[in-house]
Structure formats: C-alpha cells, structure tokens
Amino acid sequence: GESVGLHLPTLSVQEGDNSIINCAYSNSASDYFIWYKQESGKGPQFIIDIRSNMDKRQGQRVTVLLNKTVKHLSLQIAATQPGDSAVYFCAENRSGGSNYKLTFGKGTLLTVNP
Amino acid sequence: DTAVSQTPKYLVTQMGNDKSIKCEQNLGHDTMYWYKQDSKKFLKIMFSYNNKELIINETVPNRFSPKSPDKAHLNLHINSLELGDSAVYFCASSPEHNGGYTFGSGTRLTVV
Numbered sequence: 001g002e003s004v005g006l007h008l009p010t011l012s013v014q015e016g017d018n019s020i021i022n023c024a025y026s027n028s029a030s031d032y033f034i035w036y037k038q039e040s041g042k043g044p045q046f047i048i049d050i051r052s053n054m055d056k057r058q059g060q061r062v063t064v065l066l067n068k069t070v071k072h073l074s075l076q077i078a079a080t081q082p083g084d085s086a087v088y089f090c091a092e093n094r095s096g097g098s099n100y101k102l103t104f105g106k107g108t109l110l111t112v113n114p
Numbered sequence: 115d116t117a118v119s120q121t122p123k124y125l126v127t128q129m130g131n132d133k134s135i136k137c138e139q140n141l142g143h144d145t146m147y148w149y150k151q152d153s154k155k156f157l158k159i160m161f162s163y164n165n166k167e168l169i170i171n172e173t174v175p176n177r178f179s180p181k182s183p184d185k186a187h188l189n190l191h192i193n194s195l196e197l198g199d200s201a202v203y204f205c206a207s208s209p210e211h212n213g214g215y216t217f218g219s220g221t222r223l224t225v226v
Contacts, residue, residue: 042220044204089157
C-alpha cells in the first residue's frame with residue numbers, strides 16, 4: 001500500500017470516531033498556522049487556519065487548537081468519514097515583509113476504517 | 115476552471131536530459147511558489163516569486179531555473195537531470211498578504 005516505506009506517523013480510526021492529529025512547530029516567531037489535507041495523487045488542500053492571537057478555531061467538523069507555550073498545534077476531526085483518509089500537514093509561517101514562506105511539518109497519515 | 119494548473123502531470127526522462135514544468139494560476143494572486151515533495155512526503159519550498167520577481171531561493175542547485183513571464187505563470191526548468199531529482203513538484207500561489215496557499219495537483223518526475 002501507499003504507506004509502505006513512508007515512515008509517516010499514522011493514525012487509524014473507525015468511521016464515526018473523532019480524530020486528533022498533533023503537530024509540534026519549531027519557530028517561536030511563527031504567527032500563522034494552517035492545516036492541509038493531501039489525498040493520494042493530489043496537491044495539498046487548505047482545511048483551516050489560525051493566527052497566534054487565537055487558541056482555538058472551528059470549522060465544519062474540524063477544530064484547530066494552538067498552544068503557543070509548548071509550540072503545539074492539533075487538528076480535531078469530528079465524526080471521521082472514509083473520505084477523510086489522507087495525509088495531513090501542519091504548516092507555519094511568520095508574517096511581516098512582502099512575502100510568506102510556509103514551512104511544512106512531516107505529515108500524518110490518517111486511515112479511516114469503515 | 116482549475117485554479118492552479120501544472121503540466122505535465124507525469125514526466126519520465128533519462129539522466130542528463132533537460133525538462134520543463136509549467137504552472138499557471140487564474141486566481142489573480144501576486145505570489146507563486148515551487149515546492150518539492152520527496153518519497154517520504156516531506157514538502158520543501160524551492161522558490162517563491164512575487165509579481166515576477168524572485169523572492170525566495172532555498173539553496174536549490176543552479177540546474178533548477180524558475181522563470182516567471184507574468185504574475186500568472188511560473189515555470190520550472192531543470193538542466194542535466196539527476197536520479198535524486200525524482201520527486202513530485204508542486205506549484206502554488208497565494209495573495210501577497212495572505213499565507214493561505216492554493217496548490218496545483220503536482221508533477222511526478224521520474225529520472226531513470
């Protein structure tokens with residue numbers, strides 16, 4: 001399967017369960033964070049973002065939590081569905097200047113079992 | 115309409131050849147990027163262009179030369195391809211003052 005040899009962190013959940021994907025970021029100056037979803041054969045797709053002046057943000061079935069003290073970010077997916085199976089990346093950025101450079105984390109492979 | 119489109123989707127070529135990957139965005143964004151994704155799915159920025167000007171070059175070998183004829187296009191030319199260049203290359207774009215990137219669907223480059 002696709003996961004062979006990838007050595008990505010993996011999370012396997014049952015359909016209908018809640019999923020929590022964690023991410024540690026490195027740059028304490030980062031003030032903008034994004035979660036991306038990448039399905040097989042596709043490019044990363046924006047899910048939800050959060051700025052450093054917030055510690056929680058909710059979207060449709062997804063919640064992002066930010067803990068700046070320990071430089072930790074998490075993505076919670078409610079009622080996980082088979083279509084949520086993908087690799088999830090957190091990305092960090094530092095605002096200021098005329099351009100942005102997103103730095104991506106290593107990714108977590110989420111597998112949803114029907 | 116595809117927001118960020120890149121061609122070709124697959125590219126198989128021999129070592130030593132020169133190849134190009136094209137990218138176009140119809141979102142009106144000012145900034146475009148090239149990212150490389152390796153076999154372990156790690157995404158690393160290569161280049162960033164803002165309004166046709168090079169902003170970021172992340173210590174990419176000189177064999178890689180991006181070209182931006184206008185702010186809607188950012189092409190990537192690779193000279194003297196090596197086995198280690200095999201990867202998936204993603205083009206992306208963003209509004210200048212917003213960090214949310216829109217990615218293309220990727221070009222899988224295989225050097226044999």
